[in-house]
């Protein structure tokens with residue numbers, strides 16, 4: 458069994474006094490595993506990923522540990538160990554992909570690396586010097602995904618990574634997710650069951666503000682997951 462990478466205990470999060478979204482969520486991500494996060498619309502997947510990414514402050518938690526040392530989501534050290542690809546991202550719109558990539562590698566204190574395989578895998582060659590604001594939704598998503606897989610953080614968070622991608626890029630992404638264990642841990646949310654069944658070691662179901670079910674290796678079958686979500690809809 459791999460060592461623990463990130464443990465979050467009893468996370469509660471809200472948007473307003475009346476609107477608690479996460480309510481007692483606990484999670485333990487191992488080093489070098491690929492974990493899918495599923496849940497019905499509005500279950501709180503994006504909220505959870507935003508909190509892990511340090512974007513949301515309205516939460517309380519009993520404890521957060523990275524490699525068994527206490528951390529905070531906004532600690533500089535934690536920031537440098539994770540990178541997030543958001544479902545929608547409108548930051549750095551006046552950067553080209555190449556400028557953005559350089560900026561990120563510099564911010565993470567990393568040496569630049571060769572990204573040509575990622576660029577060709579995502580068929581992104583002709584877009585590398587365009588401003589991010591001028592890219593289509595799918596191509597913008599590719600710019601952030603290429604950055605993420607080039608950077609190879611210890612913890613990679615992807616919110617709905619398949620959204621907006623064409624089918625050849627989707628297949629390339631599945632391969633990257635499945636292979637990521639060599640470099641670190643990946644947590645990604647998706648509504649596309651295939652993206653999870655083809656790539657994950659574990660699937661977590663977010664329901665009622667917490668992780669209500671967990672499917673491991675051999676149990677990850679689309680039919681079972683569909684059934685779990687179906688049950689959830691009828692509680």
Ligand SMILES: Nc1ncnc2c1ncn2[C@@H]1O[C@H](COP(=O)(O)OP(=O)(O)OP(=O)(O)O)[C@@H](O)[C@H]1O
Nearest residue numbers: 472473476478496497498499500501502503504505
């Ligand atoms: N900025 C916000 N202000 C108020 N409520 C919000 C805000 N963002 C999200 N919510 C609410 O929080 C709940 C969880 O939303 P969230 O986007 O995290 O769910 P999700 O599981 O990612 O949904 P989906 O699958 O539809 O993307 C929803 O009820 C949503 O309406």
